[in-house]
Amino acid sequence: MDLDENVGSRAGVISSPIVKPLPPELFVVHGTVAEMRWEAMRGQGYHTPNDRFFVRNHTATPLIDSGTWRLRLHGDALRAPRSLSYEDLLALPCTTADVAIECAGNGRAFFESQQGTRTPGIPWRLGAIGVARWRGVRLSTLLDLAGVTADAVDVMPRGLDAPYVEDGVDHGPVRRPLPITKALADVLVAYEMNDVPLPPDHGFPARLVVPGWSGVASIKWLGDIEVSSRPLSSPWSTRFYRMFGPGYPPEGSAPLTVQAVKSAFELPWGATLRAGRQHILHGRSWSGNGHIVKVEISVDGGLSWRRAETRGPRLARAWAPWHVAWAPRTPGPYVLMARATDETGATQPREARYNSLGYHFDGVVAHPVTVVG
Numbered sequence: 001m002d003l004d005e006n007v008g009s010r011a012g013v014i015s016s017p018i019v020k021p022l023p024p025e026l027f028v029v030h031g032t033v034a035e036m037r038w039e040a041m042r043g044q045g046y047h048t049p050n051d052r053f054f055v056r057n058h059t060a061t062p063l064i065d066s067g068t069w070r071l072r073l074h075g076d077a078l079r080a081p082r083s084l085s086y087e088d089l090l091a092l093p094c095t096t097a098d099v100a101i102e103c104a105g106n107g108r109a110f111f112e113s114q115q116g117t118r119t120p121g122i123p124w125r126l127g128a129i130g131v132a133r134w135r136g137v138r139l140s141t142l143l144d145l146a147g148v149t150a151d152a153v154d155v156m157p158r159g160l161d162a163p164y165v166e167d168g169v170d171h172g173p174v175r176r177p178l179p180i181t182k183a184l185a186d187v188l189v190a191y192e193m194n195d196v197p198l199p200p201d202h203g204f205p206a207r208l209v210v211p212g213w214s215g216v217a218s219i220k221w222l223g224d225i226e227v228s229s230r231p232l233s234s235p236w237s238t239r240f241y242r243m244f245g246p247g248y249p250p251e252g253s254a255p256l257t258v259q260a261v262k263s264a265f266e267l268p269w270g271a272t273l274r275a276g277r278q279h280i281l282h283g284r285s286w287s288g289n290g291h292i293v294k295v296e297i298s299v300d301g302g303l304s305w306r307r308a309e310t311r312g313p314r315l316a317r318a319w320a321p322w323h324v325a326w327a328p329r330t331p332g333p334y335v336l337m338a339r340a341t342d343e344t345g346a347t348q349p350r351e352a353r354y355n356s357l358g359y360h361f362d363g364v365v366a367h368p369v370t371v372v373g
């Protein structure tokens with residue numbers, strides 16, 4: 001198929017920056033994106049409700065009519081290219097998965113506030129992550145249907161949102177190649193999020209969900225998927241979403257894939273707690289590599305550590321909820337820290353390694369709180 005057909009399918013698509021309400025008690029808005037406040041997870045279940053799931057849009061949410069929408073599967077590594085309607089997609093065998101989507105820049109603000117190195121980009125604290133129950137069709141099922149050939153190497157999903165223009169440079173629609181091995185392993189073409197059709201901001205009518213990998217891989221508002229016998233690239237695999245800076249090659253690291261280990265408290269930034277009574281501090285830890293095996297907490301700025309209790313599921317590629325009791329006696333400022341270790345032995349370092357675009361901040365975060373009498 002030719003690409004003009006795609007551009008054509010975007011014509012007439014209405015868009016809006018972010019469609020869902022962004023109440024200040026749930027979100028911090030940074031330009032075209034909305035960060036979840038971690039206190040909004042307090043008292044919630046395992047999944048992040050859709051009303052508080054972070055939104056990362058390069059431009060604006062397109063409002064797509066599922067009645068006319070098509071998902072095109074094309075490329076030289078497919079024997080039987082397809083064009084599926086929404087009904088076609090819903091009629092295929094489906095599956096569900098509890099998976100986190102996390103922006104590669106989650107935690108970026110701490111490169112500056114904790115390590116004194118400024119990095120450009122959205123200054124996320126830790127709220128650019130959410131876990132949902134996604135329902136959809138395995139990408140491998142779609143690729144089988146379209147007769148993927150043995151020489152396929154790369155798969156390029158493309159979004160139907162407006163082209164991304166930055167500093168006068170038009171980078172085209174948001175798209176990023178995936179190696180065929182990952183595409184066939186565990187990737188979903190999702191059409192439901194937490195038991196309802198995907199909300200517009202999260203990719204309606206269908207999005208990719210790429211478990212464990214940087215959020216940018218999980219392309220929203222899918223319009224087409226190209227499968228190629230030759231390596232594919234886009235600005236999202238060459239210019240952005242690589243590590244650049246000292247110790248990395250001039251063209252950057254390989255494109256980012258697996259997300260790092262992180263932890264967050266379900267508390268407001270700068271929370272106020274009462275002295276002389278017991279508090280249960282709740283939080284969650286996660287890693288793109290596998291499940292969390294250990295979470296340690298410090299309430300004295302990292303001088304001493306003790307184990308948190310994990311409860312409930314602690315799924316790989318989602319997260320592990322935990323809690324710890326704390327009874328501060330003396331009023332004053334305190335620094336809370338959480339440090340997790342995953343099943344591969346990867347743990348959160350005291351300092352994250354610098355990279356000039358501020359990706360994958362895995363350092364231990366110093367969460368300030370005030371204890372009052």
Ligand SMILES: Nc1nc2c(c(=O)[nH]1)N[C@H]1C(S)=C(S)[C@@H](COP(=O)(O)O)O[C@H]1N2
Pocket residue numbers: 053054055056057058059101102103104158159160161174201202203214215216217218219220221
């Ligand atoms: N088409 C399209 N897909 C996209 C994006 C986008 O701007 N356009 N943003 C990506 C990025 S950088 C992230 S982190 C995730 C965020 O998903 P969410 O907005 O559902 O939380 O979507 C990814 N998929």
Ligand SMILES: [Mo]
Pocket residue numbers: 056102103104105214215216
């Ligand atoms: Mo992202």
